[in-house]
Amino acid sequence: MYQLNFDLNSFLSTHWHRKPTIIRNGFVEFDDPITPDELAGLAMEEEIDSRFVTNLDGNWQAQHGPFENFDDFPDTHSQLVIQAANHWHPGLRELAEPFRVLPNWLFDDVMICLSMPNGGVGPHIDQYDVFIIQGMGKRRWRVGDKGDYKDANHHTGLRQIEGFDPIIDEVLEPGDILYIPPGFPHEGNTIDVSMSYSIGYRSPKKLELLSGFADYVLTNELGDIHYYDPNLQTREEHGMIPTAEFDALNNMLMKLLNDPKAKSRWMGEQLSQSRHELDIMPAEPPWAADELFQFMEENLVLEKVSGLKALYHEDDLSVIFLNGESIELPEGCEAAARVLCDQEAFTGEDLGPIANNPALLALLLELCNQGYWYPQA
Template identity: 60%
Template sequence: MYQFQFSLAEFMATHWHQSPTVIRQGLADFDDPIEPEEVAGLAMEEDIDSRLVTQADGKWQVANGPFEHFDDFPETHAQLVVQAANHWHLGVRELADAFTSLPQWLFDDVMVCYSQPQGGVGPHIDQYDVFIVQGQGRRRWRVGPKGDYQEANLDTGLKQITGFDAIIDVVLEPGDILYIPPGFPHEGDTLEPSLSYSIGYRSPKARELLSSYADQVIVDEAGDNHFHWPAMSAQPDAPAALDPQHLAQMDEMMMALMHDETRKKRWIGEFLSQARHELDLLSPDPQWQPDSLKAAMQDGLCLEKLSGLRAFYHADQPEMVFMLGESFDLPEGCESLTPKLCNQRFVDWETLGKAADNSLFWPMLTLWVNRGYWYPLEEAPE
């Protein structure tokens, strides 16, 4: 089990969204959760996002997976990248669990990189927060200040820039963590065969929020009313002028939609819980029935939440649960279960509490299990 060896509260107050920093032995006595051969195996899977970044004679190339084999994997200037490895590998999921105290609606994924000497993706800028955990091997990292930088190699999709002056220049050892906020240029260079893990946190853009909410208003068929003002007067001297009073009234029409808290809270929960990467969803065969699931859990069956499942709730409205872009209204009396469902990894009979006695709850839980959101464990965790 991975545990921070630093104060998360002090880190958040000092560095989060503010400044990059190096946390030496942030995860002390670090053991890699995955082997290089397993990284290669994931990169050969159809549903897993992967890419191989190479550089030869100053020319960058990116090949996207899935890959058939790695018989000719370069000995230098190469980096194999697997996105959302925590969705597909139990060990990487355990590493992700160390970071669950941070707001999970921001969490994106754990990207695993296997790098050969001098391998990397070049100097680049990301618009998300990232914790880079060094595994086996050593990598040199340089981080620069925010600023205006010239883009480079646009055809590769690597978001590269021509270069920067470093404010951090450090070699990471196993267990070291480098935190980089959005907008800070950085570059990793591999000194010896190396594994590293990027735990990313991505926030939505304002225009994404606005566009998504507008789509929700349309789906709900809300705001289907025209501008109407019986007090309107004629404008004989300036009929083409836009009257500020008219514009203010239209602004009120739009703001009335924006201030619909009921609609907005349901929309934001559904929006933020949408899947960002492919999930290892497996539907059980045969499908569970509510009675059989209840009986099995009474007999000790434990359920484990699917890795990468985005399950959220409003603290002041726990009767609603949001999962993968959908909202679910829990039966009355089951609200106390919501924080456990969303915050905990495992659910057993004791966890269910009063919800276990509610006949309306079991069809809902059965639906989630049959969709693969939770899956039965052969043995309950210790």
């Protein structure tokens, strides 16, 4: 079990969204949760987002997986990157566990980098809060201040910039953590064969929120009502939009935007969507109702599929949101919202008296058969 060597609340009050910092020995006795061979195996899978970046002689190239083998890849100036590794490997899921006290709706993924000497992805800027954990080996990290920087190497898709003056220039060793808020340029350069892990948190942009809500309104055919004015009168200035009519149209729009029921449902669905593929496997054979009932009776453990975002609103526990879907809980079973969303695993004992509720058991049966929860090994 991984354990942080610092207080997250103190960290949040001094650094979150404010300034980058290095936390030496951020983990107690850190061990890599995955081997290089296992990481390479993940990069061969079709469902997993992987890429191999090289910069021999300053020539930046990026290849996207899946990869059949790595025989022809250079053993210097190269880096293998796996996105959302926590969805596919239990060790990476465990690595993210100490950070679960941060909001799940902000959490994006755990990214792994296996880097050869002088490997990296070049100077770039991310719009994430990221904790970069150094595993085996050493990497030199340079971080600059916020500012305007010129883009570079557009053909690679690496979103690089031309360069920056560092405010941090340090070598990370196993167990060290580098925190970088959004908008700060940074670059890692590998000293010897290295593994590093990025715990990323991504907040939505205003544009994404507006676009997402507009899509929700269109999909659900909300506000399909025309402007209506039975008191319309003739006017000489027929090209003018009178203030009263502008206000009426604006009120129509704002009434739609400020519909609390629609916004609540949309927000839960939007924030619970994963940006990366999940390892969801429907139960085969499907659970039978009596099997799940017996499972609950014996207090055996059901575990949530890794990376699944399960959310609920503070003021309404009657609905939970799973991977972009709204799910109504049976009446009287609102307590299940906290168990299903706040815990990575649960038993019948965690649910208490509602564990025997037929309607809740029917819902759990459906969720287990869809592959959202499965018996803990």
